Amino acid sequence: MTEAPHPQLPDAVLRPVRGHHAFEACVEQLATAIRLGVYPLGSTLPAERELADRLHVSRATLREAMAALRQAGLVETRRGRGGGTVVTLKPRTPSARKAARVSAAVRADWLDVLEYRRITEPGGAYLAALRQRDGDLEEEQRDQLHAALDEVAGADRPAEHRQADSRLHLTIAALTGSPRLVAAVTDVQRVLHEMLLAIPVLDTNIAHSDRQHAAVVRAVLAGKPDRARKAMEEHCDDTAALLRGLVG
Amino acid sequence: MTEAPHPQLPDAVLRPVRGHHAFEACVEQLATAIRLGVYPLGSTLPAERELADRLHVSRATLREAMAALRQAGLVETRRGRGGGTVVTLKPRTPSARKAARVSAAVRADWLDVLEYRRITEPGGAYLAALRQRDGDLEEEQRDQLHAALDEVAGADRPAEHRQADSRLHLTIAALTGSPRLVAAVTDVQRVLHEMLLAIPVLDTNIAHSDRQHAAVVRAVLAGKPDRARKAMEEHCDDTAALLRGLVG
C-alpha cells in the first residue's frame, strides 16, 4: 500500500469536524455576539423559535443554551407577548484584570489569529471599497458605516469603546456581502476580545486607533480599494505589535 | 425593550452552528481530501482510531462515514495488520459533464467563494513569502513546495492536473503555519473543485495557469511577500473571470 506522498497536507487539512455539543456552539455564538456588542446592553434577542431556526438547531437545544446564558448573567428572560430575552451584560473594561496564565495552545491560537487578521480584515476593507467604487453599496449601508465610526469615536469609556470597535470591524466586513468573510472577521474579533480581557494592555492609544479607523472608512467610502486595504493593514499591524509583545 | 440598534449585524454574524450529523461532516472532509488529491489514488488513509481521534469523533461515527465512502466507491478496506483503507477513486476530468442546473443558493455560494479566494489565497502567499524572508521555513518545506510545483507542471492529463493544482495551493497555505488559513483555503478549493466538475470549462489554458503558479512559487522562495501576493491575485483573478462568466 502506498502512503500519502504529501506528508504535510493531511496534518494541515484534516481538522476536528466540530466542537461537540450543539448547545455549546450556540452558547459560544450568542455570548460572542453579546460580548462584541452586536446585541448591546438592554437590547432584545430574537425570539427563541427564530434563533433556533437561524442557528439550525432545535428549539430544545437552543433553550439549553439560553439557560446557560441566563445562569451566566448575560441575559434575562420574560415570557408572554412583548417578552423575550434581554441583554443584561455590562461591557467589561479591557485589561481590568491581572494577566491570566494561558496555555501554550491558547497562546498559539492567539498568534494565529493575529496573522489571520492581517489577511482577512484588510481584505474585507478592500472588497468593501470595491463595492462602493462599483456602486454596489446602498445608501443605508453607507449610513451604517458612518454610524459605526461615530460610535467608536464617541465612546468615552474603554468598555464601550471596545464594543463599538468590534461593531465597526464587523460592519465593514458585512459591507462586502460575503458570508465567509463575515464569519472570518467574527472569529477574529471573538479571539481578539478574549485576548484583550486576559492581557493587561497598558496604553491602547485610542486616539491613534480612531484616526486609523477614520482613514479606513474614508478610503472605503471614496471607493479606493488599495488605500482601504493599506490603511487597515496599518491598523492591524499596530494592534498586533502591541499584543504580540504582551503575549510573548 | 430596546431592539438591537445595529440591524445589519445580527443577520450577518449569526450562522448555523454546524451541518448536522457528525458522520456527514466526516464524509465531507474525507471526500474533500480525497477529491483534492491530499490522498491520491492508491494511497492509504490513516487507521480508523487515529482518524477518529483527529476529527474529534467517536470511532463508531467515523466508521459510519467510512462505510459511506466505501459505498460511494471512493475507498476500499482490508482488515488485519497491514490492512487499512485505500483510495480507489480515480480523479475525474473537470468539465467532462454537461452543466448541471444549480440552485440560486449554490450559485451565490460559488460567487462568494470567488471573492473570498481573492482575499485568502493571495494572503497566504504573502504570509508564506514573509516566513521565507524571515528564515522561518525549513529546507523540507521548500522541497515540498518545489515538488508540488513540479507535479502541477508535469501532470499531463486534466484530471491529474486538477488534483496537483489543489495540492499546490494547499501546500502554499500550509507553509504559513496558520491553521485558520489552511482551513480557509481548503474550503475554497473544495468549492472550486465542485464548480469545475459542474461547469463545462471550454479552455482552461493550463500553460498560462502554470506560468502563474511558477511566478507565485518564485516570489515565495525569493521571500518577496508583495510580489507573491500580486502574482497570486492575478492567478485568482484570471480563474475567477473565466468561472464567473460561466456561472452567470
Next chain:
DNA sequence: GAGATTTGGTCTGAACTCAGACCTATACTG
C-alpha cells in the same frame, strides 16, 4: 373586558453520538 396573538415553558419518542470493551483477521518476528 373578551379574544387573538406572541412569547417563553414543558413533554415525548425516535434518531444520533459517545466511550470503551471485546472479537476477528492479517502480517510480521523470532
Next chain:
DNA sequence: CAGTATAGGTCTGAGTTCAGACCAAATCTC
C-alpha cells in the same frame, strides 16, 4: 510454526439532539 502487533468489525448503555405538539403567561386589538 507460535506469538505478537496492528488493523478493521461488533456490541452496549448512557448522554445529546431532534421535530413537533401542547401549555401558560403577557400584551395587543377591538
